[in-house]
Amino acid sequence: MPSPRALTDHLDALLEIDDFRDYGPNGLQVPANADVQTVVTGVSAHVDLFSAAAQEGADLIVVHHGLFWRGQPLEVTAPMYRRLRLLFDHDMALAAYHLPLDAHPRHGNNALLAEGLGGLRPRPFAASEGRDIGVRVEFDGDGLGLAELTDRVRDLVGGREPLVVDGGPERIRSLGIVSGGGTDYVHEAVALGLDAFLTGEPAERAFGIARDEGIHFLAAGHHATETFGVRRLGDLLADEFGVRHVFVDVPNPI
Template identity: 40%
Template structure:
């Protein structure tokens, strides 16, 4: 497959034109024209690049790429080394941020819901193609403490819980990654609990004062699944591709 064909396919699949994002979606660094081996992972860190080099990958497909707002445009230091290594080994870098979060079958949010065994998974506003907050239901009511253990088992990461471990939960909302500021939307939607990857100091007060249990389950831990499933989808659609998911652990 040509790198331009892969980008065009992914851009259409993930509907990137619908999103106003923080960083460019699609091909960020151009490498070799023909692609056979793809490495997928959450973040285009040096460790993931090194794994891609070891596997002689032609492309690196990630959720967190480069060129974020507020970031220096100068390619020196850590960023310069990452880019040099990709260019030296002729590896394409493709990154999909919000479009991967929001996708209704392959995205981070729907995949987190499936990982947690929730039912009736859908965006809280299905008419908004850019909606990032999803909701669903536990098959049976569960105490907040038991749901903490359930999250830990499912994600292999102990979550922070805001309050009331004895509170009964059934209706859950969530948004993966650094989405603690969507808590108010979840509260207004009328859920029992809200899950995100990260937490801010004010998040806990908001959750407590609105009697909605908040969980911070890790940015990386909540966003492993979309990029993995996207790679598996590519493997299924194109038999000539060889796709490898590499999970570079990150406690954040």
């Protein structure tokens, strides 16, 4: 069976992590000794996920939000100790992919959201640290009504009701997508003349921006919009290396 390093080297190359300036390290964050038979994927690195991964017999955990972020305390805090202790006690490696996983044109969160919503002709959108991380798409014909787009978003994220600010045109023919906490990219969507913008976690200012600028704003949950990429990575590793993949969705209303 492959080592954690072999799997993460494969993902590092696939996602071109060296091309991104990110808020934390991408790739292998915590090593382990065992070869990998089971990969667990999840959105965020915390105790609930690690406990569930241990129950699944995980050898490698792959997440979108890792352990280490710019500006966090430099010492090992009590919560960090609990997280690391679970990884060490169960000999589980941890890898994280943040902006590279948002941005990937085939396997990223935004590309998969666009595909799931039926968007056509995807193009890069929303520059972060020098790289576009979002996707903008079109809807042919008469486009979609806001109710239909809302229904598609709700179904795609597993039934969660999105927050919707009705500020745009009657028919939606263009949509910008930035998963997670992407509220302020709505300004780029406005500048491009897009009819609607979808993100995960809203900020209060989004209401006024949407109504004043004439664009629909939808927020479907930070966590809910970022389950897609890590799940895809686990499936790719299962296909490429013959490992077992389990996606663990720890419920998160944010």
